[in-house]
Amino acid sequence: MKPPITVERHPRDKLLRVDRLPHIWCPGCGLGKVISAYSKAIDNSGIERNKHVVVSGIGCSGRASGYLDLDSYHTTHGRPIAFATGLKLANPELQVTVISGDGDLSTIGGNHLIHAARRNINLNVILVNNFIYGMTGGQASATTPYGAKTSTTTKGNYDHPFNLPFLMRAAGATHIARWTVLHHVQLQESIEKAFQHDGFSFVEALSPCPKGFGKKNSFRNAIDTMHYFEQRSELEENPELTQLEIDMDPKSDVIVGEFFAEEKMPYFDSKDRFFHYIGGHQA
Amino acid sequence: MRYKVRVAGQGGQGAITLAYTIGRASALYNNKHVVFTEAYGPEITGGFARGDLIIDDIEIEYPMVDQPDILVVLSEEGWEMNSDKLAEGGTLIYENFLVNPETDATKFGIPAVQEAENIGKKVVANVILMGAFQELTDIVSKESLEKALLEIVPKGTEELNLKALRRGYELGKEIGGKKK
Amino acid sequence: MLEEGTYFMKGNHVIAEAAIIAGCRFFGAYPITPASPIAERMSYRLFEEGGEFIQMEDEIASMAAIIGASCAGAKSMTATSGPGVSLMLENIGLAYMMEAPVVIVDVMRGGPSTGMPTLTSQGDINQVRWGSHGDYDVIAYCPSTVQECFDLTIKAFNAAEKYRVPVFIMADQILGLMTSNVKVPRLRDIKIVDRETPMDGDDTYQPYDSSTLVPPMAIAGHGHHVLMTGLTHDERGYPATNPEGQEKLMSRLKRKIYENIDDIVELEEFMLEDAELAIVAYGSEARSVREAIKQAREKGLKVGMLRFKTIWPFPERQVNELSRRVKKIMVAEVNLGQLVHPVREYAVCEVVALTHSGGALHPPAEVLRRIEEEMK
Numbered sequence: 118m119k120p121p122i123t124v125e126r127h128p129r130d131k132l133l134r135v136d137r138l139p140h141i142w143c144p145g146c147g148l149g150k151v152i153s154a155y156s157k158a159i160d161n162s163g164i165e166r167n168k169h170v171v172v173s174g175i176g177c178s179g180r181a182s183g184y185l186d187l188d189s190y191h192t193t194h195g196r197p198i199a200f201a202t203g204l205k206l207a208n209p210e211l212q213v214t215v216i217s218g219d220g221d222l223s224t225i226g227g228n229h230l231i232h233a234a235r236r237n238i239n240l241n242v243i244l245v246n247n248f249i250y251g252m253t254g255g256q257a258s259a260t261t262p263y264g265a266k267t268s269t270t271t272k273g274n275y276d277h278p279f280n281l282p283f284l285m286r287a288a289g290a291t292h293i294a295r296w297t298v299l300h301h302v303q304l305q306e307s308i309e310k311a312f313q314h315d316g317f318s319f320v321e322a323l324s325p326c327p328k329g330f331g332k333k334n335s336f337r338n339a340i341d342t343m344h345y346f347e348q349r350s351e352l353e354e355n356p357e358l359t360q361l362e363i364d365m366d367p368k369s370d371v372i373v374g375e376f377f378a379e380e381k382m383p384y385f386d387s388k389d390r391f392f393h394y395i396g397g398h399q400a
Numbered sequence: 401m402r403y404k405v406r407v408a409g410q411g412g413q414g415a416i417t418l419a420y421t422i423g424r425a426s427a428l429y430n431n432k433h434v435v436f437t438e439a440y441g442p443e444i445t446g447g448f449a450r451g452d453l454i455i456d457d458i459e460i461e462y463p464m465v466d467q468p469d470i471l472v473v474l475s476e477e478g479w480e481m482n483s484d485k486l487a488e489g490g491t492l493i494y495e496n497f498l499v500n501p502e503t504d505a506t507k508f509g510i511p512a513v514q515e516a517e518n519i520g521k522k523v524v525a526n527v528i529l530m531g532a533f534q535e536l537t538d539i540v541s542k543e544s545l546e547k548a549l550l551e552i553v554p555k556g557t558e559e560l561n562l563k564a565l566r567r568g569y570e571l572g573k574e575i576g577g578k579k580k
Numbered sequence: 581m582l583e584e585g586t587y588f589m590k591g592n593h594v595i596a597e598a599a600i601i602a603g604c605r606f607f608g609a610y611p612i613t614p615a616s617p618i619a620e621r622m623s624y625r626l627f628e629e630g631g632e633f634i635q636m637e638d639e640i641a642s643m644a645a646i647i648g649a650s651c652a653g654a655k656s657m658t659a660t661s662g663p664g665v666s667l668m669l670e671n672i673g674l675a676y677m678m679e680a681p682v683v684i685v686d687v688m689r690g691g692p693s694t695g696m697p698t699l700t701s702q703g704d705i706n707q708v709r710w711g712s713h714g715d716y717d718v719i720a721y722c723p724s725t726v727q728e729c730f731d732l733t734i735k736a737f738n739a740a741e742k743y744r745v746p747v748f749i750m751a752d753q754i755l756g757l758m759t760s761n762v763k764v765p766r767l768r769d770i771k772i773v774d775r776e777t778p779m780d781g782d783d784t785y786q787p788y789d790s791s792t793l794v795p796p797m798a799i800a801g802h803g804h805h806v807l808m809t810g811l812t813h814d815e816r817g818y819p820a821t822n823p824e825g826q827e828k829l830m831s832r833l834k835r836k837i838y839e840n841i842d843d844i845v846e847l848e849e850f851m852l853e854d855a856e857l858a859i860v861a862y863g864s865e866a867r868s869v870r871e872a873i874k875q876a877r878e879k880g881l882k883v884g885m886l887r888f889k890t891i892w893p894f895p896e897r898q899v900n901e902l903s904r905r906v907k908k909i910m911v912a913e914v915n916l917g918q919l920v921h922p923v924r925e926y927a928v929c930e931v932v933a934l935t936h937s938g939g940a941l942h943p944p945a946e947v948l949r950r951i952e953e954e955m956k
Contacts, residue, residue, distance in 0.1 A: 137818060167803040183807055188800040190651060191809035192644065193674050199641035203648025204800060206632040207606050211652065211801050232637040392627050427588040427761045436759040461871040462944050463758060
């Protein structure tokens with residue numbers, strides 16, 4: 118095996134725990150691009166770095182928090198949004214971002230995802246969707262496309278996947294975007310928008326998982342997936358949200374874009390509205 | 401002196417409030433140690449409701465009322481569920497329109513519902529029984545009971561409740577006096 | 581906050597009020613019988629006190645949220661019953677591993693499964709000790725009276741802050757829903773402990789410094805850029821998933837409890853001076869036992885009680901010493917025999933169990949009958 122390629126300095130080093138590099142992610146994985154987009158967005162945010170907090174769950178994407186030189190919390194499988202809710206409520210000045218995967222946030226943690234969206238609480242969720250459980254060896258998740266082969270659906274996935282932007286819209290998220298990791302600048306801008314947005318932000322980042330997903334399906338390597346993203350991504354501003362399912366078929370398009378932004382009373386304002394009274398109580 | 405009291409009725413009749421108010425008055429204004437426990441049937445409305453009180457000068461250990469010295473019943477079901485529980489020599493106080501108890505125990509039937517209707521609000525039947533309880537048992541003082549009651553009733557109903565309580569005293573006196 | 585004075589309050593409400601006095605400013609929970617009155621009270625009381633209440637989507641989320649809030653610097657609490665604890669267990673392990681101070685109230689009801697939601701039990705004693713996977717230690721207080729609901733809730737927060745561990749308050753259905761007298765002392769006479777935190781700007785800060793048993797805790801937003809993880813970690817908080825890293829972390833976490841066990845454990849001795857039979861009891865059940873002991877003493881029976889005000893960590897030394905003074909120990913509990921096992925482990929005398937399948941306390945007459953039988 119070749120030794121890992123390391124670099125002495127990188128423009129993004131100042132936001133990374135460089136003493137923890139090299140990271141554990143596979144060559145061709147899209148997670149590095151997500152970290153890069155997030156860290157650039159932090160630079161551009163105008164929000165004091167110490168107020169940025171990152172929370173993640175378990176899995177490959179769950180390791181994101183561990184590489185960022187911020188206050189970072191690596192929590193249990195599926196629960197980072199619930200954990201982040203506590204952080205945000207206890208100190209609303211924090212800019213709390215959850216970075217985790219499709220298995221973590223939308224499968225085992227799906228309940229927390231929809232309820233945080235329902236509350237329209239001011240959290241930024243970056244869901245890195247690679248259609249698979251990567252770290253545990255490529256098992257099917259709630260976003261594995263219909264018919265796709267995984268290590269638990271060797272004949273093809275007979276379960277239907279979530280259409281996450283549509284789910285988020287239905288649950289009450291007020292800022293919804295989707296990009297592939299190839300859309301690096303757009304992804305970064307959506308994350309910056311999430312920082313600015315007062316309410317629940319959901320940014321889906323489609324990412325190759327060359328080992329866990331790609332090679333079992335139509336993508337021999339990471340470059341194949343990136344080529345697919347390059348050739349078949351369609352930018353749409355106001356798509357029909359019901360049509361946003363992804364089948365990762367080389368012949369199908371992947372719709373990306375900033376899909377939805379709505380003004381709805383955010384969690385803290387809504388609470389204030391009902392709680393101006395400071396009442397007496399019976400003891 | 402230790403008193404064990406059980407108040408039993410149906411949800412919505414105010415059995416729990418009746419017991420709670422006596423407990424509150426005894427604990428806060430008569431300097432007693434009080435343990436108040438409550439129990440309900442699984443129905444949200446209309447199931448059985450029970451408030452148990454232990455009132456003592458010293459700290460109370462075992463907190464459950466297995467055999468009440470005084471049983472107050474507001475419903476037939478409340479009576480049926482507790483007819484064999486009353487301690488020997490105990491006293492039964494009951495609403496005499498809703499309950500028709502057959503027992504050899506000392507008993508006082510109080511026309512609380514009818515009197516409450518006379519006052520104008522059927523919901524204060526429990527407060528009338530509270531007043532009768534005070535008069536018949538003297539476990540809690542009138543002054544304390546009135547203080548506790550006024551603390552827990554909704555604003556604007558103070559007068560009505562006090563009227564009901566005092567009507568209860570009178571009924572207790574009349575009916576208790578007759579018995580004695 | 582409640583002022584000095586005597587109140588007539590429900591155990592559950594007293595726990596809520598005491599938590600506020602102890603400094604609790606974040607509460608996240610999911611409704612469950614018989615613990616809901618705590619959430620109901622907190623839902624408006626915390627707003628009055630400038631704290632945050634949130635009704636989470638389930639108990640898993642509640643537990644995660646209170647750890648998150650704790651990491652943001654808030655003293656945090658949740659309240660539930662056995663089924664909720666079952667759901668919280670994975671994140672209780674996370675709180676232990678992250679060393680996040682949190683308080684969990686378990687108002688015990690009959691189990692297993694849905695069991696008897698409206699009736700009492702002491703069946704969660706073992707669950708809270710080792711229910712999460714791996715080796716760990718918690719601190720668990722077990723109030724017996726409504727007054728202790730107040731006193732021990734204050735202590736639970738103090739212990740959580742002092743030792744950076746999840747701390748349980750093991751109430752039960754009877755106590756939680758019981759209304760009784762409670763005396764609230766002058767606020768300035770109540771000892772309140774706050775966690776140690778590093779100085780802002782301290783570059784030498786190691787979040788899991790092993791030269792001390794309880795390192796100061798960095799609060800999110802203060803610039804320490806701390807990494808907190810459920811993975812086995814080194815002094816920087818970085819993953820160290822190897823036998824050496826595990827040994828180093830686990831031994832400190834264990835030592836921080838066991839080297840402070842005398843500071844943590846609280847026991848009450850009742851009529852034990854000349855006792856031949858000692859009854860070990862805790863919570864509401866101890867009230868039946870105390871009444872039975874008084875009756876037994878009137879009959880001339882030399883019986884007393886060792887009451888556990890803390891269930892965990894287990895008072896190994898005190899139980900062993902007791903077992904050398906008495907002829908026999910009887911453990912009375914409202915379960916089919918849980919605390920009796922560690923008592924047997926540390927006692928040198930005969931240990932018998934007075935068990936109950938749940939739903940009620942042993943009536944004192946039954947305890948007395950058993951005392952007489954055991955002392956024949």
